[in-house]
Amino acid sequence: MDFNVHQRSGPSQPALFEDTSAPQQQPNRTQPQAGPSFQQYGQYIQDPMVANMAMQYGSSLATSGKAYVEQNLDRYIPVSRVKFYFAVTTDYVVHKLVLLLFPFLNKEWGAYNNTGGEPTRHLNSPDLYIPVMGFATYVVAVAVALGNQGKFTPEMLGMTATTAFVWLMIEIGVVQLAMYLISVTTDIKIFDLASFSGYKFVHMIVCVVSAMILGSTGYYLSFIYSSAAIVYFLICTLRYIILPDSTEDRIARGSKRRNNLLLLIAFIQPLIMFWLTHHVTYGPDPSPLPKTSL
Known part of the structure; x- marks a missing residue:
């Protein structure tokens, strides 16, 4: 009698439990290739x-x-237009400063060409180089003057620059509004107004320096002269623009509105100059120099 049990051939039954005793072969997966190293990138660059x-x-x-x-x-x-106002030379700057400080000595006042070219073509043509440099120098001069009085603080630099810039913008806005209200059309541009309004910083520097050296007396004397100089300069320069000299515009030349506009631009300068510089005279006057015995 055969006790050996022979397994019947037939479909295999699924195993209830997975046999983990024998090592299983992992599926053949493609290993990621290593990318180029930093050194390879360096050699490539x-x-x-x-x-x-x-x-x-x-x-x-x-x-x-x-x-x-x-x-x-x-x-x-208009970047190209702004570049036109900074296209200056050293000779132009020197002669323009002399003209601003001593306008009473000038005998040639003519209209400038504001349609193109460089400011060096005519001494009366406006530029923005001198106003910008004058603005920065004025801020430094006020800081030095306040420092001599013991009133300087770092915040004073920003306050002085901001106040001067705001008043300059107000002045330009007032002139533009006046031109609109009185219906006066001129060839003067907004950058021209900024230039002519910014020239007063040169005279304001003179007033501040005079106050530091000579005290309040020197300040008021220089302020009177500087006010007369800037008013005379603007009237002689702007009259060829605001008051045209052509035969066809004789009525406009004698118009009160144009005369008033010219006077407004000229006489508003001393008011702003005094407002922005009079505070430097609050300090004590400089002590007189000691007398030396011979």
Whole structure:
């Protein structure tokens, strides 16, 4: 009798439990390849051909970006027009400062060409270089004057610059509003107004320096002279623009509205000059120099 049990052939039954005793083969998965190392990138960048291509691409990108910025910036700010007001030379600056400080000695007052070209074409043409430099020098001069009085604080620099800039904008706005209300059309541009209004910073520097050296007496003497100088300069310069000399506009030349506009621009300068400089005279007057016995 055969006690050996023979397994019947047939479909295999699924195992209830997985046999983990025998090592199982892992599926053949593709191992990720290691990327290029930092050293390989460095060698790639140091390649002369790659470096030249990168430089050319960066240069072309910078050029196109600059052209795009200038093209879109001109829509809001006339950059080319602003450059015209800063196209000055050393000779022009020196002669213009002499003209501002001593306008009574000048005999040639003529209309300037504000349609193009550089300010150096005519001494009476406006520029923004002197007003900007005068504005910065005025702030420094006030800081030094207040420092001599023991009143200087770092906040005074920002306060002085902000106050002067705000009053300059108010002045330009008042003139523009006056031109609109009295219906006067002139060839003067807004940058021309900023230039002529900014020339008073040169005279304000003279007043502040005189106050530091000679005290309140020197301040008021220099203020009287500077006020007369800036008023005379503006009247002689702007009369060719606000009061045209053409035959066709004789009625406009004698118009009270145009005369009043010219006087407004000229005589508003001393008021703002006094308001922005009179506080430097609050300190004590400088002590007199000791007398030396011979």
